[in-house]
Amino acid sequence: MTGEQIKIVFDALNLGFLQTLRLFFVTLIGAVPLGLLVMLGRMSRVKPLSLLMRALIWIIRGSPLVIQLLIIYYVPGIAFNWHPWGGGESGRFAAASVAFIINYACYFSEIFRGGIQSIPRGQEEAGLVLGMTKRQIFFKVKLLPMFKAVLPPMSNEIITLVKDTSLSRIIALQEIIWAGQAFLKGTRGISGNVLPLFFTGVYYLAFNGLLTILLSRLEKKLDYFR
Amino acid sequence: MHILEVQGIQKRFGATEVLSDISFTMERGEALSIIGSSGSGKTTLLRCLNFLETPDAGRILVNGETLFDAADARKKRDREIRKKRLHFGLVFQSFNLFPQYTALENVKLAGQLLARERPDYQNHKSEVLSEIDAKAHALLKEMGLSNREQSYPFQLSGGQCQRVAIARALALEPDILCFDEPTSALDPELTGEVLRVIRELADRNTTMIIVTHEMAFARDVADRVIFMDEGRICEQGDPKEVFEHPREERTKQFLARYRQEA
Numbered sequence: 199m200t201g202e203q204i205k206i207v208f209d210a211l212n213l214g215f216l217q218t219l220r221l222f223f224v225t226l227i228g229a230v231p232l233g234l235l236v237m238l239g240r241m242s243r244v245k246p247l248s249l250l251m252r253a254l255i256w257i258i259r260g261s262p263l264v265i266q267l268l269i270i271y272y273v274p275g276i277a278f279n280w281h282p283w284g285g286g287e288s289g290r291f292a293a294a295s296v297a298f299i300i301n302y303a304c305y306f307s308e309i310f311r312g313g314i315q316s317i318p319r320g321q322e323e324a325g326l327v328l329g330m331t332k333r334q335i336f337f338k339v340k341l342l343p344m345f346k347a348v349l350p351p352m353s354n355e356i357i358t359l360v361k362d363t364s365l366s367r368i369i370a371l372q373e374i375i376w377a378g379q380a381f382l383k384g385t386r387g388i389s390g391n392v393l394p395l396f397f398t399g400v401y402y403l404a405f406n407g408l409l410t411i412l413l414s415r416l417e418k419k420l421d422y423f424r
Numbered sequence: 425m426h427i428l429e430v431q432g433i434q435k436r437f438g439a440t441e442v443l444s445d446i447s448f449t450m451e452r453g454e455a456l457s458i459i460g461s462s463g464s465g466k467t468t469l470l471r472c473l474n475f476l477e478t479p480d481a482g483r484i485l486v487n488g489e490t491l492f493d494a495a496d497a498r499k500k501r502d503r504e505i506r507k508k509r510l511h512f513g514l515v516f517q518s519f520n521l522f523p524q525y526t527a528l529e530n531v532k533l534a535g536q537l538l539a540r541e542r543p544d545y546q547n548h549k550s551e552v553l554s555e556i557d558a559k560a561h562a563l564l565k566e567m568g569l570s571n572r573e574q575s576y577p578f579q580l581s582g583g584q585c586q587r588v589a590i591a592r593a594l595a596l597e598p599d600i601l602c603f604d605e606p607t608s609a610l611d612p613e614l615t616g617e618v619l620r621v622i623r624e625l626a627d628r629n630t631t632m633i634i635v636t637h638e639m640a641f642a643r644d645v646a647d648r649v650i651f652m653d654e655g656r657i658c659e660q661g662d663p664k665e666v667f668e669h670p671r672e673e674r675t676k677q678f679l680a681r682y683r684q685e686a
């Protein structure tokens with residue numbers, strides 16, 4: 199490749215990676231609160247609500263994310279002649295965000311549930327006997343141990359999410375793999391070149407490396423208690 | 425006036441009646457120990473006193489004030505329950521220390537949170553907080569834990585954890601401090617240090633209810649002993665009397681079993 203071609207390739211890859219990062223962060227920011235809500239519904243004493251959430255979690259975790267992406271992007275238009283996503287890249291991004299947030303919220307909700315259940319009943323009772331309010335018990339007693347308990351499984355999911363963003367290629371979102379693949383098919387005077395596609399892997403590795411370092415630092419910070 | 429008056433407490437879990445017509449009184453400064461075989465309802469009774477369980481019938485009075493009355497819907501579903509349970513302290517068999525806080529922080533936390541509700545808190549914040557701090561240091565010193573103040577629970581032995589838990593309960597100055605088998609989760613060589621601390625509290629006339637399987641301790645430390653059997657108070661009285669001349673057949677059987685083991 200000439201120097202000029204290299205610049206073309208990396209500009210395209212950077213742009214694709216930006217879209218990857220955007221989807222990653224939007225999913226994370228949306229799926230954590232939604233995951234908490236799903237968990238609350240799942241643990242609710244209102245039977246219909248809890249059953250509904252269990253069904254949702256089962257469907258979302260039991261079926262491929264790729265299919266969920268296709269359904270969310272295409273089915274409203276095909277089945278109801280309703281076009282919530284609008285056209286172009288922004289429409290695809292909106293659809294992908296919704297699919298990813300719902301999918302990851304269901305996974306997160308189960309992790310959060312495990313975190314809550316990892317706190318022994320005696321912690322709450324000790325707080326009550328010491329005259330604390332439910333609110334104080336949650337924030338001062340349970341929250342940090344819960345956070346510590348969910349951090350390792352959350353780290354796993356977060357690393358997986360980075361890679362899962364590439365699935366949005368199925369609805370032609372222009373994330374980094376889409377960008378790399380374009381040079382294989384041929385674009386801007388470069389075709390049949392597989393190197394850019396290989397190079398996308400380096401982007402993933404570098405970003406996940408960074409995340410791994412940050413997350414394990416956070417885990418270390420919480421090592422002071424057991 | 426009695427510091428504690430328990431009248432006709434009854435508690436059911438589903439169909440099984442775990443406590444039946446429990447009535448007794450306590451005087452200020454008295455150490456009462458409760459003995460009885462496993463499943464006789466000792467823990468449930470302490471949990472009722474600490475509002476962790478709601479009795480199905482009966483009343484609980486502290487210093488003449490009715491804290492709980494199963495017949496009075498208002499006193500039963502009381503929103504002020506949080507304040508009322510502060511009349512009692514509870515030391516659990518399994519300590520239940522908060523793992524993310526040091527020994528000192530464990531002792532101080534509840535007091536700090538309660539202080540925020542005091543009307544003069546904003547104006548006297550630093551004095552209030554340093555008072556709480558000084559009290560926590562003093563309590564841990566009493567428990568022989570001055571050098572462990574900055575340790576986290578996982579760094580402490582079971583006996584040390586239990587002593588921190590006792591300091592934590594004492595920090596709120598409850599009228600009546602309850603112990604639920606405070607040494608049962610400990611290795612035998614660690615029970616002594618916890619029993620010694622409780623004995624010191626008894627010597628200083630701390631009002632206490634001690635559920636225990638340590639018969640020698642119950643006999644020597646308590647001013648009065650209650651023997652529970654199948655959710656009822658079977659026999660109560662002076663420890664020397666109950667241990668040496670039990671009147672009830674069930675008490676005799678229970679104590680005989682212990683003598684065999686010893």
Ligand SMILES: Nc1ncnc2c1ncn2[C@@H]1O[C@H](COP(=O)(O)OP(=O)(O)OP(=O)(O)O)[C@@H](O)[C@H]1O
Nearest residue numbers: 437438442460461462463464465466467468469605
């Ligand atoms: N939450 C509950 N639900 C149903 N049954 C319970 C519950 N808590 C206690 N019980 C039952 O109540 C009875 C009394 O239990 P409790 O724990 O008060 O006994 P105990 O005297 O403290 O026994 P131990 O010496 O073993 O601690 C037991 O038969 C127990 O199985």
Ligand SMILES: [Mg+2]
Nearest residue numbers: 466467468604
């Ligand atoms: Mg018990």
